[in-house]
Amino acid sequence: MIDPPIDKLIKKAPCRYALVVAITKRTKELLSMDDPELEASGMKAISYAAKEIYEGKIRITK
Numbered sequence: 331m332i333d334p335p336i337d338k339l340i341k342k343a344p345c346r347y348a349l350v351v352a353i354t355k356r357t358k359e360l361l362s363m364d365d366p367e368l369e370a371s372g373m374k375a376i377s378y379a380a381k382e383i384y385e386g387k388i389r390i391t392k
Contacts, residue, residue, distance in 0.1 A: 333377075334384035342383055343390045352390045353379045 343349035356379035360368050368378050382388045 334381055339380060339384050344392055348390050352383060356382060356388055
């Protein structure tokens with residue numbers, strides 16, 4: 331996973347564990363609902379979830 335950069339992605343979460351949990355939860359949501367944006371992007375679900383968090387579309391809370 332090169333984009334988004336991991337060092338900048340880590341700053342979006344209070345800790346690394348929270349980041350991993352948030353990406354995992356969002357990935358599962360994307361796979362379960364067959365998101366048309368995901369299919370149109372051509373990205374894997376985990377990369378798309380990381381991108382959403384990096385862009386601020388998904389917020390990580392404790």
